[in-house]
Amino acid sequence: MRRILFTLLAVLAACASPGSLEKGGKGGLVSVKVDETALSDAYAPRRLALLVGVSQFQDSQWRNLRYSSKDAEDLAAALRDPGRGHFDRVRVLSRPEETTRASILAALRQLRQEATRPDDVVVVYFSAHGTLARDGKGELKRYLVTTDAAFRDIPQTALSMDALKSEFDQLPSRRRLMVLATCHSGSGKSLLPRELEAELAGIKSGFYARPIEESSRASMVFAACDWGETAREDEGLRNDIYTHFLINGLNGAADRNVDGAVTATEAHDYARRHTYAFTEGRQRPSAEILEVGADPVVLSGRIDRMGRPELFSYNPRLDGFTLKVDGETRTELPGGAAVTPGRRTVELTKGDNVLIREVVDITAGERLPLERLLSQAFPRRSLSVMGGMFSFVDARSRDELLPAAPELAVVLRLEERPLPDLSLVFDVSGSRGRRSLNLVPGGSVPFTYTSLSLGAAVPYTWRWERLSLYAGPRVAALLLQRSFQTEAFTGAQQYFTFSPGVVGGVVWRLNDRLELAAQTQLMLTYVVVDGQGQAVGFSGGWAGVGYRF
Incomplete structure (x- = not known):
């Protein structure tokens, strides 16, 4: 920021000089020569890091950590090094007064004011105890143990991971990395209240299901161990184990594509493999990455040549493959x-x-x-033939308009359109038959009917291996015709409306081509009966078989 202000002041000074006034006159334009290197440096993306190592705690229930402060300082040295990280600004918080809950939040908010450009590289690192506690709603939450955290009042005094992640997500930079050298397993760099430890021990799976990080666009969250595992310090390494190998990777050993730079994913993969080997499989570092593309977070070195091609995945769907x-x-x-x-x-x-x-x-x-x-x-398009029922929601409409009736439908589903987690769903359905209206007690009026519906929806889709679920908004056009042949009335009636509503569906893939599918929808429409308009709801449900192509 100071470099930009310096450049602007230089321009203003040149414009206000006496020579410029004499030659250009009042309001004249002045040609100013600006050093291109200085201008480029002023607008170059900045590289900022906030590193926190919490080693000492006011509450004696928390055991002090030996190397958390050293972890932060060692990583800071690697990031500051002109030959490695060449970061512009690295701030380390390790003293007790710097590692309170309020101080850490204040530092994160200050970082938000400094990292104001989308292409700034921002690294946030924490080495500390982790713990679990139930919040005011009784939900199990993860917490970072700060210097002033009270063991008997964790939700009110420790820093919740939700709050930490919220601050991280508000950073304007799209090139951001958060590293959590901590755990919540009850051992290692963690401690749990006794009643919670007993509760976790009683769960047959050994722990709660691993939470899904809500990583924001182009952000990365690295953890020193997987959910329910123990993050460890090692006396021989004199560091947190994962942090030790992460720093080693920044020396160039993690540059797997040999392009001269170590990116965040390269450094994590290097540290993950070495941590797994060092702990003999007891500690498996994890990563949550929403979007990688061309990995934008360069931690060490500079890209000075075309690298070897890379194949990668951090999608949970492919974990373990x-x-x-x-x-x-x-x-x-x-x-x-x-x-x-x-x-x-x-x-x-x-x-x-x-x-x-x-x-x-x-x-x-x-x-x-x-x-x-x-x-x-796997094909992402499917065409399904389905059968089912449709009906008006309220009893009056079923009595006076049309009772529940069977119908056939054809559904075309285009997955990952227009975005990866969305689908386009088009359907056409129809029915024809005979029904009776219950207009007076004990009497009925027979009629024939024809219905036709055209629908379009853009639902959100969730996938788990062979199973897919989708739900979202839908609009539909409904045409309903009725013909009466009675003594009191002979003739036909026709209704045509556009209707908003919602759709939901489930798909079970049998193999690469065939699938079982079911879909239901709830719509709101407006019809005129005997000269009176009314808003009514109608719904339908279908099930059938689909072919992917």
Whole structure:
């Protein structure tokens, strides 16, 4: 910011000089020569880091940590080093007065005011105890133990991970990384209240289901261990184990594609593999990355040449799968591997099962998300033939307009359109038959009817292997015709309306092509009966078989 102000002041000073007034006159334009290097430096993306190491605690229930402060200082040295991280500003909080809940939140808010550009690189790191506690609503939440955290009042005094993540998500930068060298397992760098520890021990799975981080766009959250595992310090390494290998990777060892720079994902994958080996599989660092693309967070070095192509995935759908290239095992996902440019046979396997086997042409510098191969391997369009019922919601409409009736439907679903988690759903349904109206007690009026409906929806889609669920807004056009042949009235009536509503569906994929599908919708429409208009609801439900193409 100071460099930008300096440049602007120089321009203003030149414009206000006596020479400029004499030559250009009042309000004249002045040609000013600005040093291009200085201007480029002033607008260059900044590299900022906030590193927090909490080693001492006011409440004696929390045992002091030996290396948390050292973790932060060692990482700071690597990031400040002109030959490695070359960060512009690195702030370390390690003294007791700097690591209170209020001080950490204030530092994060100050960082938000400094990292104001979308292309700024921002790193936030925490080495501390983690713990679990139930909040005021009785929900189990994760907390970072700050210096002033009280063991018997964790929700009110410790820093909740939700609050921490909220502050992190508000950083304007799109190139941001948060590293959590902490855990919530009850051992290692963690401590739990006795009653909660007993509760967790009684769960057969050993722990609650792993939470899903709500990572914001282009942000990354790295954790020193997986959910329910223990993050450890090591006396021989004199560091948190994951942090030790993360720093080692910044020396250049993690540069898997050999382009001269170590990116965040490269550093994490290096630290993850070495931490797993060092702890003999007891500690598995994890990552939550919403969007990688061309990994924008360079932690060390500079990209000075075209790197080798990379295959990678951090999508939870592919966790535990093995990546093979040309028949050779390269890595277990999540993670990535650099390969030789050219035509390669890529496989994703789990045990003896092969999820995909694709031949791809990959060029130098290319980063290929394996989810792309997954989406190409399985068709994302389906056409379903379904049967079911439709009915007006209220009893009066069923008595006076149309009772519940069977119908046939054809549904076209386009997955990942217009966005990856959305689908386009188009349906046409129709019915024809005979029914009776109950207009007077004990009497009925027979009639024939024809109905036709055209619908379109843009639902959000959730996927778990073979199962997909979708739900979202829908609009539909409804045409209803009725014909009467009675002594009192002979003739036809016709209604046509556009209706808003919602749709929901479930899909079970039998194989690569066939699927079972069910869909239901609830709509609101407006009809005129005997000269009187009324808003009525109608719903429908179908089930059938679909073909993916």
